Amino acid sequence: MAWIHRRGPRDVSRAPDVSVIVAVYNAMPYLTKCLTSLVRQSIGLDRLEIIAVNDGSTDGSGKQLDRFASRYPDTFTVIHQANSGGPAAPSNRGLERATGRYVFFIGADDYLGLQALERMVSAADRFSSDVLLVRMVGVNGRWVPRDIFASTEMDIDLFASALPFALSNTKLFRRELIERLRLRYPEDLRVGSDQPFTLAACLHARRISALADYDYYYSVRRRNQGNITYRSSHEERLRCTEEIMDFTARLLEPGPRRDAISRRHFTIELPKLLRADFLGLDRASQERVCTGIARLVERYLTETIREHLDVSRRLRLALAHGGHLDELLEVIRQDVGPDRPQIIVEGDQVFLGYHCFRSSQLSLPDCVFRITDVPAQSVAAQLDVTAVGWGVGEDGKRALMLTAHSPVELTTSGAKAVRMFAGAIPGRVTVDALGDGAGTVVRTQFSLARLLADCLPLGERRDLRVSVDVNGATGDVRLRMPSGLGWPSRIGRRGYRPYRIAPTNGSDGQLVIDVVPVTVDRVVGRLRRALRRRSY
Secondary structure, three states, X not given: OOEXXXXXXXXXXXXXXXXXXXXXXXXXXXXXHHHHHHHOOOOOHHHEEEEEEEEXXXXXXXXXXXXXXXXXXXXXXXXXXXXXXXXXXXXXXXXXXXXXXXXXXXXXXXXXXXXXXXXXXXXHHHHOOOEEXXXXXXXXXXXXXXXXXXXXXXXXXXXXXXXXXOOOOOOXXXXXXXXXXXXXXXXXXXXXXXXXXXXXXXXXXXXXXXXXXXXXXXXXXXXXOOOHHHHOOHHHHHHHHHHHHHHHXXXXXXXXXXXXXXXXXXXXXHHHOOOHHXXXXXXXXXXXXXXXXXXXXXXXXXXXXXXXXXXXXXXXXXXXXXXXXXXXXXXXHHHHOOOOOEEEEEXXXXXXXXXXXXXOOOOOOHHHOEOOOOHHHHHHHOOEEEEEEEEEOOOOOEEEEEEEEEOOOOOOOOXXXXXXXXXXXXXXXXXXXXXXXXXXXXXXXXXXXXXHHOOOOOOEEEEEEEEEEEOXXXXXXXXXXXXXXXXXXXXXXXXXXXXXXXXXXOOOOEEEEEEEEOOHHHHHHHHHHHHHHHHO
16 A cells, blocks of 8 residues: 655646656665755756655665655655556556656666756757657666767657667656556556557657757666566566567557567567577576567568568577577577687678578578678677787787687778777777688777776776778677686776776676776775685
């Protein structure tokens, strides 16, 4: 049973400009920064209401919400309820009490730039926007969409933009649109419940706009991976994805507009179910996941979508669709192991030579293996890291040294330029052909000073990427984490503040560099862990 800590009296003659809704479940200590960023907004508390719904937290989040409500009684409404199992129900409870002209949803782990809400409301009023997207920043290595925020745009086409790949609810919505359509979150979806809500709002919006002029929204990746997406099983995520795709099909007739939305699911959600962690499921679970994916391939995978998928995704979906579980497991092992598929060139066609390429037992057509995007992408993907360490760079200063090997002789494959990046930071690259068919070695130096220069105060996770130009086209891929290598870290300083810089593996098995501030709490925590290990 819910109980409510109501906000104090407000001037009812004027509705707040924006209602901020926060669904909260065990979000400490991140919640404190989230709420602090809200009460400090430049828009002012008189133009703002905050509706926080505590969904059965057990970590002190509820008490923290009550503390803020007591301190800002004219601004906060806090609702306490039993745990519902996901963010949909608390988001709906917040919508029921919202009175602002606009509604904005924020994750309890996340926080806003201090001018965010004022800039949003001003732009939405100026553009007459029903839905407004704002530029996001990933914190602690959290992935956020970037393409949709390349520039500020007054009018965005849902079907001709990158918006289908950015359907989270972290947007400003005109509340009149939400109430006119009676939009609510489907409460039976533990994962992805914001996608149907956002899709329906965007589909019926008179105008969708995007702002890229400010760092509005900081999306935080929890160190303990406490987000519900990480906690949900493969089968639960599959069920939610199927319901979302069926919802899309009810909204849109078959054709290019539906394909523009469904492409997202075949590019992101379904391939995520067939990553390396799929290998650890029991056989029965693997078979159920494959059966569910096969249903969705049968219903919604059109040739247009298929041609936009890379070979690895296309092949995994084809094997799941055909019920070839053993071959699927081998493909996943081949993608994450040292025996990666080689490039096969036949005339003007380029294929990836997985173990099942032209297998007489499977009879998969060559088009499944054909590279239909940029061949340069596959050339870049051939590079594997073989060594990571610290040394002295060409400028005489400390640098992260990285060595990668490609079985392809890059010069004979048409490659004209090879570049390495740590986030947006370019490395100093040298390329040496080994000859005799032994391939190419690429060596890169990343200056320690450059790795620290643009780092956010809370730290940053930088993807390591390689970019290769081939025949006028560019392939850009993230480097894989090498197995069996050590991960040497270094302490560096930016001003008076120390940071730890460490190569490590990302959540999807890719090589990343963590730049993390060294704090007293972190030092004490490491000492405690070291002492515990010694006591065993």
